[in-house]
Amino acid sequence: MGSPSRNIPGIVGMIVILYGLFFPNLSSGWGIQIQERIQDSLAFEDSGRLLLSAFSYVCRSSILFIFIYIGSTLIATQLTRIWKRIRFSYAFITLTLMFVLSLNILYKEHYAYVPHFLTLALLLLYRVYIPTRKDFYLSFSVLSLFTVIAFQCLSLINSLTIFHFGTDDLAISLKITDRYLSQNELLTTLFLALCIVMVIISIIYTILMTLYNKQLTTLKEYQKQELELKRTRFALIESKVYQEIHSLVHDLKTPLVSVEGLLSLIQMKYPYEKDPKLKDYLNRVDGSVQKMSDMISEILYEDIKRTISVTELMDYVTSHLALDEQLIDMQLEIEEDLPPIQVNKIRFSRAISNILENSIVSFQGKQGKIRISVSSHLTGVLFEVWDNGSGISQEDLQAIWEEGFSTKDSTGLGLTFVKRVVDYHGGSIAVSSALGSHTKIDIYIPSQRGNDHDFNRGG
Amino acid sequence: MIKAWKPILLLIMLSILFIWIPFPTPSKLLLNTYPNLPAPIGKEKVLLTSAGQAIEGKIIENIADDLYLDNDFRPRALASDLYDYETIIMDIGYSSNALHKINREFEEEKTRMLTLLKEANATSKPVIITYISNAYRTDQHTETLLLQAIPYASYFIGVKEPYLSRNIKSQLEKTDIPVTFVEQLDDLATPLNAAFR
Numbered sequence: 050m051g052s053p054s055r056n057i058p059g060i061v062g063m064i065v066i067l068y069g070l071f072f073p074n075l076s077s078g079w080g081i082q083i084q085e086r087i088q089d090s091l092a093f094e095d096s097g098r099l100l101l102s103a104f105s106y107v108c109r110s111s112i113l114f115i116f117i118y119i120g121s122t123l124i125a126t127q128l129t130r131i132w133k134r135i136r137f138s139y140a141f142i143t144l145t146l147m148f149v150l151s152l153n154i155l156y157k158e159h160y161a162y163v164p165h166f167l168t169l170a171l172l173l174l175y176r177v178y179i180p181t182r183k184d185f186y187l188s189f190s191v192l193s194l195f196t197v198i199a200f201q202c203l204s205l206i207n208s209l210t211i212f213h214f215g216t217d218d219l220a221i222s223l224k225i226t227d228r229y230l231s232q233n234e235l236l237t238t239l240f241l242a243l244c245i246v247m248v249i250i251s252i253i254y255t256i257l258m259t260l261y262n263k264q265l266t267t268l269k270e271y272q273k274q275e276l277e278l279k280r281t282r283f284a285l286i287e288s289k290v291y292q293e294i295h296s297l298v299h300d301l302k303t304p305l306v307s308v309e310g311l312l313s314l315i316q317m318k319y320p321y322e323k324d325p326k327l328k329d330y331l332n333r334v335d336g337s338v339q340k341m342s343d344m345i346s347e348i349l350y351e352d353i354k355r356t357i358s359v360t361e362l363m364d365y366v367t368s369h370l371a372l373d374e375q376l377i378d379m380q381l382e383i384e385e386d387l388p389p390i391q392v393n394k395i396r397f398s399r400a401i402s403n404i405l406e407n408s409i410v411s412f413q414g415k416q417g418k419i420r421i422s423v424s425s426h427l428t429g430v431l432f433e434v435w436d437n438g439s440g441i442s443q444e445d446l447q448a449i450w451e452e453g454f455s456t457k458d459s460t461g462l463g464l465t466f467v468k469r470v471v472d473y474h475g476g477s478i479a480v481s482s483a484l485g486s487h488t489k490i491d492i493y494i495p496s497q498r499g500n501d502h503d504f505n506r507g508g
Numbered sequence: 509m510i511k512a513w514k515p516i517l518l519l520i521m522l523s524i525l526f527i528w529i530p531f532p533t534p535s536k537l538l539l540n541t542y543p544n545l546p547a548p549i550g551k552e553k554v555l556l557t558s559a560g561q562a563i564e565g566k567i568i569e570n571i572a573d574d575l576y577l578d579n580d581f582r583p584r585a586l587a588s589d590l591y592d593y594e595t596i597i598m599d600i601g602y603s604s605n606a607l608h609k610i611n612r613e614f615e616e617e618k619t620r621m622l623t624l625l626k627e628a629n630a631t632s633k634p635v636i637i638t639y640i641s642n643a644y645r646t647d648q649h650t651e652t653l654l655l656q657a658i659p660y661a662s663y664f665i666g667v668k669e670p671y672l673s674r675n676i677k678s679q680l681e682k683t684d685i686p687v688t689f690v691e692q693l694d695d696l697a698t699p700l701n702a703a704f705r
Contacts, residue, residue, distance in 0.1 A: 077608060080605050080608075081605065081608075081609045083605075084563070084603075084605050084606060084609060087563055088563065088566055091563065091566045091567060091570060092566070092570075094570070136511070136515075138512070138514075138515035138516075139515055142515055142518075142519065156604065157604050157649075158604055159647050162526055163523050163526050163527060166519045166520070166522045166523040166526065167519070167520075167523055169519050170516045170519035170520055170523070173512070173515055173516050173519070174516055176512075177512045177513070210643060210644055211643060212527045213526055213527060216644075216646075216647075218562075218603045218604045218605045218606075219605055221562075221641065221644040221645055222562065222563040222603065222605075224644060225562075225563060225564055225567065225640070225641055225644055225693075226563060226567070228693055229567045229570070229693050229694075232692075
């Protein structure tokens, strides 16, 4: 049945319909007043009074049927949502005619059906052209009002009586009186004109709505294209920045090779047994230079992997996170006796950092919890990152892997990079999230070759 | 787009069906019609009443006034009111609103009508039935009132319409009373006048 807010049209529709069904009873005083005015017009042979009662009749019956039409529209919308196979039009027709029939049974007034067939046909014709947007109910109600008034006017046209227009008691009384007083000229002329005016107004309204909708659609299309352009521009800039950094890192290798060469020259020129301290310093410098060289290689070449313990990797990741000004409670749980993993340390830790940074940003400076859990899973290691931040909508979940997708006006390359890194390590990634509740990202990395574990990607 | 047109076409088909189906081919029963007016039937003073309380009774009153007939329009007259009158003109037409206004059920109205007609017959007072709304009030209630009133009638005046129930026509033929159908409401004055003078 859906959430309570989804049932609102149906509930409101039922209330409106109930009010419509009781309306003839509630407005019986009005009906009697019309009847008395008709009698007065006969007693005084006064067409003016007849005209007033005719307008009064059109108002009363239009109000009655507008309740039925709006109520039926709302209930039909609700039913169409529940029973997706049933189309709105058929549900709307059935409900409206059913309620008109109920009125006839309840009040024995003999309300005609033909005007309702035509009113429904005209409304459904308008519906082909008016958009189903947020203001659909308002537009459709306005159109219903004009169309119902138009066809209620036809109820007072004498020549249409044999075609089953205006067969209810008051309409007949009005028409017979008009026949006696003006040989049908008064009501026929006036109400035919009024009917034409109402139909023209409803047609113009539909045309305006259609044009407005077209304008709105074009505007949205432009906005979408503009956003797409913005994303592409960002992606281009980011890609250029990456290229620059890549060249810069590559250039770092040259001075490092010089340092390495000079170090071995110093080691050869100054025998270290004379100064054991110097030997230690030189070894440490050599070690650091080697480490730096490895790091540069890992940055430059994706396929460079090394065996590393999960604890060491997570220490490296968390040491780079800026959590000082945040109100975040971060918990790290690493299962004991985890096998070492073979990863490109720099890239893999960058991927994990990226996910954690996304989580931190989702709190927007507010209090929150991030839980990182690393455990053995099948023949590999499973990294689970959970946060109770703002979450991701179902719509956005389908698009998060797309290059350039971002909800924060950034380049949107983060998760694309994460996925590429995980894929390169033969692993898999899965995201599940509920808007306003939580987000959970699982990354699986095989600890040995030949694993073909796969998550249902993309959440 | 084609799917959206289907219900619209269905509604148009239904409209055409409803417009034509309820109208049977005109009956070939031959009835006495104007200008074959009968000899005078009623005498004054006249009681004008309505069976079903439709507004048409008021139109008959207007015509009677125009003819200077000595009459009283008493839509809710009872059998006990008859002593003061020589003739009854009863207009038939069911109006749900009018009955609702006087807080009366259809069955009560039917009983009132029959009691009045029986009393008129018992006291040998002529009854002129008028039915001027035949194409308008084609409901079951009006037809019931008509079918029950016609056997008590001395004269029947109606307005010519393309559609008149076969039952009503058969009933009129059975009773063998003078019947006049006029073209327009205005023409009603002629047979009504002829019935008295």
